[in-house]
Amino acid sequence: AVLAPCNGELTVTATSGATPITVTFQDGFTGTLPVTRTGLCPGDYLYYATDNLGCQSDVSTISISCNQQTTNYEIREHLNNCTQVSSTILVADVDQSVGTNPQIGDTVSITTSTLCYVVTGTTQNNASYFIDNIYADCQSCTATVPDSYLLESCDTQGSFQYADRNVVLTPNQVVELVGQPGCWIVRGDN
The missing domain is CATH 2.60.40 (Immunoglobulin-like)
Structure with a gap:
């Protein structure tokens, strides 16, 4: 917790x-x-x-007292073939921030200063992205059983990269992990 x-x-x-x-x-x-x-x-x-x-x-x-609001995260995954754009969308309900310039094998965190939860994703060399869905219940936070979301790399080397990006999300903001042939890019709209 x-x-x-x-x-x-x-x-x-x-x-x-x-x-x-x-x-x-x-x-x-x-x-x-x-x-x-x-x-x-x-x-x-x-x-x-x-x-x-x-x-x-x-x-x-x-x-x-702690903020009584409960915040949930949704992961929506869309995987197309390698000639098209593929994306995974993370929807956050309150202000969040995304770490700057994560590398393969690093931990990518989305946190908040107003509520008590952390959503963490880890990139792997096989271009997998794992994320825990964690929610706030005021006094403490409980992590659900982690789900895995696979982002397939489209080139023969299996390259994987993140764009250097610092994003602050507002309520109902969306962060996309967008795949293109040869690499994956983290993109945030703010």
Whole structure:
């Protein structure tokens, strides 16, 4: 399982009390109000405040939750004969990014900073492309059993290449792996 991303944020301010006012969190973090914390994982954050005269507030809780949206990926594969263009289409439902200039044998990842899943494909020397369909369920992510999608190389040497491309996908954006005689090219529309 892949854990939810730690990209939460909270801010604590004071409405009264003798300044400066110090806030202390259960996890040991302390600061002078106003305090903003970033990079927080989903969960409960308990804190109390102490003013300059030593007056202390009750313990308060701020809860940070994961984005409840579930994102699914679809792989559609179209293989024609080698005189025509063949393509595999990956459909992403939310913002994604594709690594730059992957080589044969490298891992190709599509990730997000707002939800907790990773889709990974690996190219092989025999021009195969494997991809895991992974989805978010808020608190953690579960990987389904990997499926394999074969992209056939059309020339006698079995060459395989990716174009140097950096793509940021928006909702319902499409990334295509397009095959032409002699090579395969990763292409993204943005």
